[in-house]
Amino acid sequence: MSETNKTTLSKFWDEAAAYAEGGDGPASSSAKADLSKAINELVGGERPKSVYVAKLTNNGLHNQFWQGKSVSEKNDVMVFLDQSSNAEIVIQAARDRLNPRPDSGFEAVVIGADLGGGQWAIHEVVEYDxxxxxxxxxxxxxxxxxxxxVPDPAATTRATSSFTEEPATGSPEDGGADAPFSxxxxxxxxxxxxxxxLEGPPGxxxxxxxxxxxxxxxxxxxxDLRLDRLLSxxxxxDSVDILLAAPLxxxxxxxxxxxxxxEFxxxxxxxxxxxxxxxxSxxxxxxxxxxVAAIREGKPTLLIIDEINRANLSAVLGETIFAIDPAHRDEExxxxxxxxxGGTDSLSVPANLLILGTMNTADRSIAMLDFAVRRRFRFLRMQPSRDAVLEHYSxxxxRAAKAAEVFDAVMESVKQEDFQPGQSYFLVPDQEKLSVSEWGERFASLLxxxxxxxxxxxxxEGMALGNVTVGVESGEMDLxxxxxxxxxxxLTTWLCDESGS
Structure with a gap:
């Protein structure tokens, strides 16, 4: 490596360390600018879109304090600063960053070692195969x-029967277009x-x-990676090899x-x-x-809990509310x-077990989650998406204009956000294969x-609703x-009328 390149690389690491020196809060704009300049010199003309700087602690946690987009893209740069005195934590964090996320902008993570005196060397490289x-x-x-x-998830064959590719069934909870969170x-x-x-109203x-x-x-x-299918x-x-080989x-x-x-x-x-x-027992x-998660040695393992608040979750979890806490993973x-x-009387929840719940905010018959439960979960709000309706009929x-008009009328009628019907109520599956009359009939049937x-x-239930009014041929009509x-x-006649389009 030329002396110029060595100097540039050392400057890159030094600027990253300086940027992080102030703690976990937002860094000054000058520190950001210095790091951006060092990165630009290092990568030449392919300037990164976003830079991610992360500290790693003895708990193996990443604390990202300069976050670009939530999902990385080509030419993005990730800087790991080790505060753990444990290289394995950094290496595992690099593996996690590359796998299991497909379409990651990162192709490799280069882990540096501080030799002192402003000198840096490459300690290890974690990269796609x-x-x-x-x-x-x-x-x-x-x-x-x-x-x-590390295997590249993006290179994994997308099976034709993947439920990423399946059309929506029309069932409100199945969804039919991209959710507010990808x-x-x-x-x-x-x-x-x-x-x-994931919390929000139905649909x-x-x-x-x-x-x-x-x-x-x-x-x-x-x-085909659901637990019962893998176990057969x-x-x-008796299925350790199969469970270890599965990406999820x-x-x-x-x-x-x-x-x-x-039961739980x-x-x-x-x-x-x-x-x-x-x-x-x-x-x-x-x-x-x-x-299963313990057997898989850090590989992603997922438990989806649907309708998580239809039961008394505090009673369902019992003492395991402590064990699922991210701060107390692997503690018994x-x-x-x-x-x-053949089992043990205690339970520990591995760090690689991910728990994803869904919660319908409109169901009044269910228990609300108490604060002890809530503080152990991150809640992502899923609201009705007008953009999803327009995209579905793009x-x-x-059809996009008609569906959006009905969507707007319904949102105007239902003022309480927890109860506003979601986009799935307005989406006709496989609509592009239907004639306008067929689509009109099915859309009217959905409504x-x-x-x-x-x-x-x-x-x-006593909710005050406004009129759901659309301008049909005979004048305005309350649905x-x-x-x-x-x-x-x-509705069918109005939906099929393309004269005003």
Missing amino acids: HSSIGARLKSETGGNFPIVK AREIVEHLLEARNVV TGKTRAAFLAANVLAGGNAR GNLVE VWDFVQLHPSFGYE VRGMRTDPDVPGFALK VDGILPQICK VRLQYKAPS ATPH VNNLRPLLEEYRE LASPVNAVRDS
């Missing part, structure tokens, strides 16, 4: 540092917070967004009012193998998925029931059979006040 950055650096510097290869953004939050809840695509996040973590189709009836202990292992559970600690953590069941009446989904808590044969401007009953239920058949017929 197709990358040649490490080899090029070795050749230019004459160094003998190790190169760690799947990659949700994964970014998961990797940072470990526990995330905002929360459950579908959770499945799409699983696809991102899997680098493609997650469908075998025990976890995930499972799904939906809570309801009768769901309790005994551990409880007693009758033992059919013992004559007469006998009970045995049985693990729920949480200890099972924790066992003693469970209420003795372990099944190939058919006439009459799915949306109207929801709004009527709101009124029965809630008019008879059902009249609404369907008038």
Whole structure:
């Protein structure tokens, strides 16, 4: 490496360290400018779009205090500053940064070692298996540092049956267009917070967004990576090789009012193998998925908890509320029931177990989450998206305009944000394959059979709703006040009329 390049590299690291010296708060604009200048000199004409500077502590946590976009892009630069005195923490953090996130802007993470006196050397390079950055650096510097290869999730084949690619079913909770948070953004939050809840009114695509996040973590189709499919009836202990090889292992559970600690953590069941009446201890989904996560040695493992607030979550979690806390991962808590044969009486939740919940804010029959639970989760708000409606119909401007008009009327009627129906109520699946008359009939059916009953239920619960008025051919019509058949017929005629488009 030339002396000029060595000087530039040392300056880069020195500026990064200076930038971080002030702590975790926002750095001064001059420190940012100095680091940007050093990076620009280092990478030449391909100036990075965003720079990420991260400290790593003895807990293995990344504290990003200069965050660019939530998902990196080509030419972005990541700087790791080790405050842990543990190189393995830095190397694992680099692996996590590259894998499991597909389409990452980073191709490699170069880990530097401070030799003192303003001198820096390359300690290790973590890169995708197709990358040649490490080899090029070795050749230019004459160094003998190790190169760690990581599979590139973006290179994983996208299976044709992936539920990333499936059309929406029309069910409000399935979603039908991009959610307010992209799947990659949700994964970014998961990797940072470990526990995330997607909250919002019905029809905002929360459950579908959770499945799409699983696809991102899997680098493609997650469908066949669900725990029961991987086990195929075998025990976890007999499936170690399969579980280790999978880019993701995930499972799904939906809570309801009768769901309790005994189903989620551990409880007693009758033992059919013992004559007469006998009970045995049985693990729920949480200890099972924790066992899998521990086997997978830091690789992403995901538990999706749908309708997380339909049960009394504090009672469901019990003492494990401590164990799932990101600050107390890998610490043991003693469970209420003795372990099944071959198990342990305590539980620890590995750091690589990601918990993703969905929460319907409009259901008044369910328990609200208490503060002890809330502070252990990061909440992402999923609101109805007009842009998603327009995007869904982007190939058919006439339909986009009509659907947006109805969407606006409904949002104007329902003032309370927790109850505003999501975009899924306005999306006809595979609409581009339908004639305008077919689309009009199906859109009107969605409004009459799915949306109207929801709004009527709101009124029965005492909510004050305004009129849902659209300008049909016969004049303005309230979708809630008019008879059902009249609404369907008038809507269909109005939706199919392209004369004003």
